[in-house]
Amino acid sequence: MWQENAGYPGKSTGADADFRPxxxxxxxxxxxxxxxxxxxxxxxxxxxxxxxQIELWDGQLAPQHQLRGVGSDGGDGPVARMIVRDRGALxxxxxxxxxxxxEMYAAGRIEVAGGLAEFIETVYRSLPRVNxxxxxxxLLAPFSDAHRNSLPKARSNIHHHYDIGNEFYRLWLDRxxxxxxxxxxxxxxxxxxxxIAKLDHxxxxxxxxxxxxxVEAGSGWGTLALHMAxxxxxxxxxxxxxxxxxxxxxxxxxxxxxxDRVEFIEDDYRNIRGDFDAxxxxxxxxxxxxDNYPELGAVIDRSLNTSGRxxxxxxxxxYPCPMNPWIERRIFPGAAPPSLxxxxxxxxxxxxxxxxxxxxxxxxxxxxxHWLERYESAADRVAEMFDPAFVRTWRxxxxxxxxxxxxxxxxxxxxxxxxSGYNQIPWTRQHQYLA
Amino acid sequence: MWQENAGYPGKSTGADADFRPxxxxxxxxxxxxxxxxxxxxxxxxxxxxxxxQIELWDGQLAPQHQLRGVGSDGGDGPVARMIVRDRGALxxxxxxxxxxxxEMYAAGRIEVAGGLAEFIETVYRSLPRVNxxxxxxxLLAPFSDAHRNSLPKARSNIHHHYDIGNEFYRLWLDRxxxxxxxxxxxxxxxxxxxxIAKLDHxxxxxxxxxxxxxVEAGSGWGTLALHMAxxxxxxxxxxxxxxxxxxxxxxxxxxxxxxDRVEFIEDDYRNIRGDFDAxxxxxxxxxxxxDNYPELGAVIDRSLNTSGRxxxxxxxxxYPCPMNPWIERRIFPGAAPPSLxxxxxxxxxxxxxxxxxxxxxxxxxxxxxHWLERYESAADRVAEMFDPAFVRTWRxxxxxxxxxxxxxxxxxxxxxxxxSGYNQIPWTRQHQYLA
Numbered sequence: 037m038w039q040e041n042a043g044y045p046g047k048s049t050g051a052d053a054d055f056r057p058x059x060x061x062x063x064x065x066x067x068x069x070x071x072x073x074x075x076x077x078x079x080x081x082x083x084x085x086x087x088x089q090i091e092l093w094d095g096q097l098a099p100q101h102q103l104r105g106v107g108s109d110g111g112d113g114p115v116a117r118m119i120v121r122d123r124g125a126l127x128x129x130x131x132x133x134x135x136x137x138x139e140m141y142a143a144g145r146i147e148v149a150g151g152l153a154e155f156i157e158t159v160y161r162s163l164p165r166v167n168x169x170x171x172x173x174x175l176l177a178p179f180s181d182a183h184r185n186s187l188p189k190a191r192s193n194i195h196h197h198y199d200i201g202n203e204f205y206r207l208w209l210d211r212x213x214x215x216x217x218x219x220x221x222x223x224x225x226x227x228x229x230x231x232i233a234k235l236d237h238x239x240x241x242x243x244x245x246x247x248x249x250x251v252e253a254g255s256g257w258g259t260l261a262l263h264m265a266x267x268x269x270x271x272x273x274x275x276x277x278x279x280x281x282x283x284x285x286x287x288x289x290x291x292x293x294x295x296d297r298v299e300f301i302e303d304d305y306r307n308i309r310g311d312f313d314a315x316x317x318x319x320x321x322x323x324x325x326x327d328n329y330p331e332l333g334a335v336i337d338r339s340l341n342t343s344g345r346x347x348x349x350x351x352x353x354x355y356p357c358p359m360n361p362w363i364e365r366r367i368f369p370g371a372a373p374p375s376l377x378x379x380x381x382x383x384x385x386x387x388x389x390x391x392x393x394x395x396x397x398x399x400x401x402x403x404x405x406h407w408l409e410r411y412e413s414a415a416d417r418v419a420e421m422f423d424p425a426f427v428r429t430w431r432x433x434x435x436x437x438x439x440x441x442x443x444x445x446x447x448x449x450x451x452x453x454x455x456s457g458y459n460q461i462p463w464t465r466q467h468q469y470l471a
Numbered sequence: 472m473w474q475e476n477a478g479y480p481g482k483s484t485g486a487d488a489d490f491r492p493x494x495x496x497x498x499x500x501x502x503x504x505x506x507x508x509x510x511x512x513x514x515x516x517x518x519x520x521x522x523x524q525i526e527l528w529d530g531q532l533a534p535q536h537q538l539r540g541v542g543s544d545g546g547d548g549p550v551a552r553m554i555v556r557d558r559g560a561l562x563x564x565x566x567x568x569x570x571x572x573x574e575m576y577a578a579g580r581i582e583v584a585g586g587l588a589e590f591i592e593t594v595y596r597s598l599p600r601v602n603x604x605x606x607x608x609x610l611l612a613p614f615s616d617a618h619r620n621s622l623p624k625a626r627s628n629i630h631h632h633y634d635i636g637n638e639f640y641r642l643w644l645d646r647x648x649x650x651x652x653x654x655x656x657x658x659x660x661x662x663x664x665x666x667i668a669k670l671d672h673x674x675x676x677x678x679x680x681x682x683x684x685x686v687e688a689g690s691g692w693g694t695l696a697l698h699m700a701x702x703x704x705x706x707x708x709x710x711x712x713x714x715x716x717x718x719x720x721x722x723x724x725x726x727x728x729x730x731d732r733v734e735f736i737e738d739d740y741r742n743i744r745g746d747f748d749a750x751x752x753x754x755x756x757x758x759x760x761x762d763n764y765p766e767l768g769a770v771i772d773r774s775l776n777t778s779g780r781x782x783x784x785x786x787x788x789x790y791p792c793p794m795n796p797w798i799e800r801r802i803f804p805g806a807a808p809p810s811l812x813x814x815x816x817x818x819x820x821x822x823x824x825x826x827x828x829x830x831x832x833x834x835x836x837x838x839x840x841h842w843l844e845r846y847e848s849a850a851d852r853v854a855e856m857f858d859p860a861f862v863r864t865w866r867x868x869x870x871x872x873x874x875x876x877x878x879x880x881x882x883x884x885x886x887x888x889x890x891s892g893y894n895q896i897p898w899t900r901q902h903q904y905l906a
Contacts, residue, residue: 161892168765168820221899330603354891355819376825377815384790385603389879390811393828398894444824444892456789457596457879459833464656469904 068092072126079130086162088155089117092126116155119147138362138436142429152432153408156439163445166355185325185370187304191277193323193370198278202257207417208410213257213284216319216349217400217448227406230399235263238318240468241347241392241452244268248313251275251339253305253332254320258285258298264316265297272298273312275305308335315339315346321379322351322371329374329381337386345391345454345461351400352376352447360436367433373446383453391461392452397441400448404438503527507561514565521597523590524552527561551590554582573797573871577864587867588843591874598880601790620760620805622739626712628758628805633713637692642852643845648692648719651754651784652835652883662841665834670698673753675903676782676827676887679703683748686710686774688740688767689755693720693733699751700732707733708747710740743770750774750781756814757786757806764809764816772821780826780889780896786835787811787882795871802868808881818888826896827887832876835883839873 076090076098092098120126125145128136140146148155185193202213209215210231218230219237238260244250246269255261255274258281264270276282282302289295305320315336324332336346351373359372376393383390411418411434418427440446454461511525511533527533555561560580563571575581583590620628637648644650645666653665654672673695679685681704690696690709693716699705711717717737724730740755750771759767771781786808794807811828818825846853846869853862875881889896 166820166822168769171820221901223898334603354822354824375815375819377812377819380810380812380815384810384812385601385606387601387789389789389830389832389882390828391830393825394900395824395826397824398896398898442894447824459877461833463658463833464904465829465900466656466904469899469901 066094066123068094068096068098068123072123072130073098075130076126079133083133083159084162084164086159087114088158089114091117091119093121093123115158116148116150116152118155119149121145121147132361135361135365138360138366138429138432141432142366142425144424144428152435153438153442156436157443160439160443160445166357171355185323185328187306189370190304190323193368194277195279196369197367198256199280201421202280202284204418204421205257207414208407210406212259214259215256217351217396218403218406219396220399220402223402227403227410230403230406231259232263235260236267237468238316238347238349238450239264239268240470241450242314242316242345243462243467244270244314246270249273249310250314250316251308251310251312253308253315253317253335254323255281255285255300256319257281258288258300260316260318261285261298261300262288262292262294265294266292270297270314273308273310274298274300275303275308276300277302277304305335306331308339310339311341312339313341313344315344317347318349320350321348322368322373325370325372326356326374326378326381329378330385333382333386333388336382336388340455342455343458343460345452345458346388347450347452348379348382349448349450350374350379352379352395352449354444354447363433363436366429376449379449379451383451387456388453389456389458390451390453392450392465394450396448396450397444397446400446401438401441404434404441408434408438501529501558503529503531503533503558507558507565508533510565511561514568518568518594519597519599521594522549523593524549526552526554528556528558550593551583551585551587553590554584556580556582567796570796570800573795573801573864573867576867577801577860579859579863587870588873588877591871592878595874595878595880601792606790620758620763622741624805625739625758628803629712630714631804632802634715636856637715637719639853639856640692642849643842645841647694649694650691652786652831653838653841654831655834655837658837662838662845665838665841666694667698670695671702672903673751673782673784673885674699674703675905676885677749677751677780678897678902679705679749681705684708684745685749685751686743686745686747688743688750688752688770689758690716690720690735691754692716693723693735695751695753696720696733696735697723697727697729700729701727705732705749708736708743708745709733710736710738710743712737712739740770741766743774745774746776747774748776748779750779752782753784755785756783757803757808760805760807761791761809761813761816764813765820768817768821768823771817771823775890777890778893778895780887780893781823782885782887783814783817784883784885785809785814787814787884789879789882798868798871801864811884814884814886818886822891823888824891824893825886825888827885827900829885831883831885832879832881835881836873836876839869839876843869843873 080086089097120129122145125140129140129146137146141148205213205215210228212228212231214231214234217234218227219234220230221233225233244264248270250264250270250272252261252272252274255276258274261272261274265272274285276285279302282300285300286295289298289300305317340346353373353375356375356378359368364371411431415427415431418430437446441448515521524532555564557580560575564575564581572581576583640648640650645663647663647666649666649669652669653662654669655665656668660668679699683705685699685705685707687696687707687709690711693709696707696709700707709720711720714737717735720735721730724733724735740752775781788808788810791810791813794803799806815825846866850862850866853865872881876883
């Protein structure tokens, strides 16, 4: 697995500030050449000259012009400093910053002082704007990512991320183990409450009635399925291809006496069969791949009865955009958050009617603040369970995601829909805002 | 103008029930041939065999199998009856029902008994479902409708519809002359109140603050612009290419003492210049044409400051779909209600962040119930102002639109958006639902 490649020999002690291996350790120290500084400047130019400091292994800040920037806090000067510990890390970073920043950070050969999320947010915000002409072509281009999420590949992709071990996730998720964006009606709400509020928000949007049947695609540790059964009195069939999550979910269903109303099925969403009043999917679409959206639409189409409605909750984008290659390789193989135009490939070919789209981007940033804080508090426990590169990889993933939602590089869409022409839809959205 | 082509010699007396010109009047009476019945059956089959009765000029119902259908009211039997008054009308209807139904209805050579809107809704609901394969290709195909809404063409298209005369619209619109979908927090609300509620709903979504600047694209009779200035204390520049509407709006601004804060500009949205806090457009996008969406996006992009946000309110579709050719010819030349994937061509190329989409389809159906009722009450007045074909054309347009919104053939989207990465966006949508 990926840990073997990281090549970092030391052991993290938690936050970056405490983590300063000697540059000499890697045997690549020595003088920084002018050509290296020039290449670094070019690389920084290509990503919009973010207002961050860069310190090389000789202790000097470089390039000098980086010092004149203004931080994203509105004050003067850079908000954070990246320390490149050796020549090899610098050359890799210059060659492909999107991929090698993560690799080198995980290996401890790049560090960040002054806030990892703040550093990444500054970089995100400085990136050149999307080019409308290029994007226009991309919007019309056919996609070709379907193979990445074929049935067997999807299983291995999901296994990679979700079967790390429930104990690991328990260290930093909320008590109910909800691994998707929370909903904070009030910003100061606790993470536990925000996850319950999210489950309620989804149930309200679906307007579930006692006795109805619901199919869930991608059910995580089973929290939403159990919540819908308990709170709304519905019967749920929940599909998931993560073996560990399914086992955990079934155990919870038995313990809470809901196993007569919630069935957890270890299978792919493409194998959903049945006739349901509602379809719901929270945090699975990211793993589907845009090329498979029409197939997902066909699954929904054959599963929903004539009064059927549904909700898909997914990380998204302001415009079609490839996944960061490091995240795709190390964290979420096969993942691709869609833009809204891409999401419509699920609904439009089958004539579903989109009723409601809500963008909860800032709620995901808030959720990630909680997760990152809990993760840092549990870093010692994580370090006992995994090697140091794993500890740093997951820190970077959580901090990077926080930065992505804060900066607008990522969005969170909840899309509610119904059968075309079905008129028993909510008259307004007022019901979503009852106390 | 189109009235000259209608070819209907009589004079309408209002509702269809009272309107029964003799078939012989057109000189096309006589026996109905078997081949005609067969062609009619084929045509009905192609539109999904709607559960409606068809009476031909010989007084017989045809074809017989139409009688076995079930009405959309859930009861037995057809909900409405179409009477075809002469052979020429039947042959035209068979050759291209989408276009000739409207033409022949306007001419009085086709009539409908039992509810015009109900008849059309039944037809809409029986239409064969969209074919996902065909649509998939259409979703990726380049569009070619830009020429239809070039600057001069747009002026003539808008003149055709909106410069019929303010007196005509005053007969059936609300007091404030709002010619777009109302918002009925409670279904029983009056049309006057629902239009005010809509203006407030739009203002809340935009979160306008006193002193801010707003640009409006397509300002109708000026009601929203004046409302925003009066209720929110903003300064508004409102663009419209309908000369009559601009003159009317300026007069209202002077009369209400708002002419120092609201400027009505007789010009195309493509000529918008300035730097604004908010962009708003209610009921103009239908006239823009999908090919021009990137250009509209560019206009918004150059007009909004860094904290800018916006709202576009438009009739839409569940999937890309050409406009009914009769509506396009007789009512709205150049009009094309978009699907959401099409609407995204405004936002995605410029990296705007879509925050909120609300589908108010049933609110437009309710609005049209009011308009149609008022229109029927004023039919005598309309008949004094225009020829009978005009009276029938507008009745069909209003009843047909009502049917389209009831059946889901048309949607109404309000899309709220902001600059990418702008974080002063509303935390939840609760503020939209304060009393």
